[in-house]
Amino acid sequence: MAERGKTVRLFLIEGTPTGRMKCELSNWTGVAYRIPHTMISKCTDRKELNNTGVYFLIGKDEDGITDKIYIGEAENVLPRINQHIIAGTKEWQDWTDCVIFVNKDDALNKAMVKYLENALYVLAKKANRCTIYNGNTPTKSSLSETDETEMLEYLDNLRLLMGAMGYKFLEEMESVPHKDNNGQLLTLKSPKSTYEATGKVTEDGFIVFKGSKITNDIANSFNKSGYCALREKLIANGTIVNFEFVKDYLFSSCSAASSVIQGHNTNGWIEWKTKDKRTLTDIMRETSE
Numbered sequence: 436m437a438e439r440g441k442t443v444r445l446f447l448i449e450g451t452p453t454g455r456m457k458c459e460l461s462n463w464t465g466v467a468y469r470i471p472h473t474m475i476s477k478c479t480d481r482k483e484l485n486n487t488g489v490y491f492l493i494g495k496d497e498d499g500i501t502d503k504i505y506i507g508e509a510e511n512v513l514p515r516i517n518q519h520i521i522a523g524t525k526e527w528q529d530w531t532d533c534v535i536f537v538n539k540d541d542a543l544n545k546a547m548v549k550y551l552e553n554a555l556y557v558l559a560k561k562a563n564r565c566t567i568y569n570g571n572t573p574t575k576s577s578l579s580e581t582d583e584t585e586m587l588e589y590l591d592n593l594r595l596l597m598g599a600m601g602y603k604f605l606e607e608m609e610s611v612p613h614k615d616n617n618g619q620l621l622t623l624k625s626p627k628s629t630y631e632a633t634g635k636v637t638e639d640g641f642i643v644f645k646g647s648k649i650t651n652d653i654a655n656s657f658n659k660s661g662y663c664a665l666r667e668k669l670i671a672n673g674t675i676v677n678f679e680f681v682k683d684y685l686f687s688s689c690s691a692a693s694s695v696i697q698g699h700n701t702n703g704w705i706e707w708k709t710k711d712k713r714t715l716t717d718i719m720r721e722t723s724e
Contacts, residue, residue: 443595443596444458444460444461445600446458454471455469455470456468456469456470460596464538464539464540465536465537466536467593468534468535469532469533471532472530472532472533475533481513483541485512485514486511486537487509487510487511487543487547488508488509488537489506489507489508490507490516490533490536491507491534491555492516492519492532493530493533493534494529494531494532495529496565497668498668499664500661500662500687501665501668502564502604504566504567504568505530506552506556507552508549512537513535534597536596546582547576547585547586547589550576550582550586551589551590553572553575553576554586555593555605556572558607562608565604603639608683611635611642615710620709621633621635621689623697623706625697629651630648630696630697631648632647632649632692633646640685640686641687641707642683642685643686643696644680646679648696649680649695650678650697651698652698654698656700657694657698657699657700662691662694662695666695669684689703689706690702690704691703692707693706693707703715704716
């Protein structure tokens with residue numbers, strides 16, 4: 436069957452991209468809301484937010500670069516979000532946005548949203564694009580065959596709308612060939628061999644390949660950098676072991692990658708080079724001519 440396009444409607448409730456957003460998919464009864472933390476109190480005008488649904492609390496981790504999320508479910512979602520605000524726990528006093536998914540006809544029940552909560556946690560964990568602040572893996576509820584089929588379709592539509600709103604932490608990183616195709620492979624190497632790395636630019640950011648080595652020396656000024664915090668986190672979570680990447684890792688930018696590898700703040704646009712010594716800046720200049 437041929438692939439068909441889909442119509443996604445984004446409604447800016449305040450008329451600005453930084454305000455509340457309503458997101459819908461044609462011929463689907465689900466609906467998503469993206470709401471800044473500072474505007475939760477305004478949402479009493481949205482009655483459907485009191486329906487049963489799932490939600491994400493979204494912020495930045497300590498490095499200021501990596502997304503951190505909390506995935507939850509509730510029979511009355513908006514009051515549950517307000518409980519997070521009132522509780523003011525250390526992990527979530529600095530979340531910046533929430534995304535809520537409910538049904539317009541309130542057809543979701545507790546078992547359905549527990550199923551979705553578990554599935555979303557598993558997807559986010561597998562994608563490994565963010566820090567997940569759920570203390571435990573959410574319990575997966577048992578559904579009838581028909582309800583499970585319906586929830587799998589709901590999950591597909593939810594992921595589509597999350598992507599439309601710019602969130603990719605449910606999407607597993609595509610496998611990127613380590614081979615050099617048309618000069619796409621980039622290297623970063625120290626003259627003294629204290630670090631040596633390879634990577635590529637992708638649609639999602641900059642990927643550093645498994646086997647790349649980082650320096651064991653960092654500049655004093657780097658200690659206060661968000662990239663330094665990111666480096667420490669990658670070491671702590673086992674992405675980097677003995678100063679070597681043990682798996683491919685997607686950075687938000689080429690500069691984030693080069694800074695973590697070199698141990699000081701760097702400009703990745705001139706640090707990463709092709710086999711013939713062209714920088715990313717050179718490549719961008721060539722493609723724009």
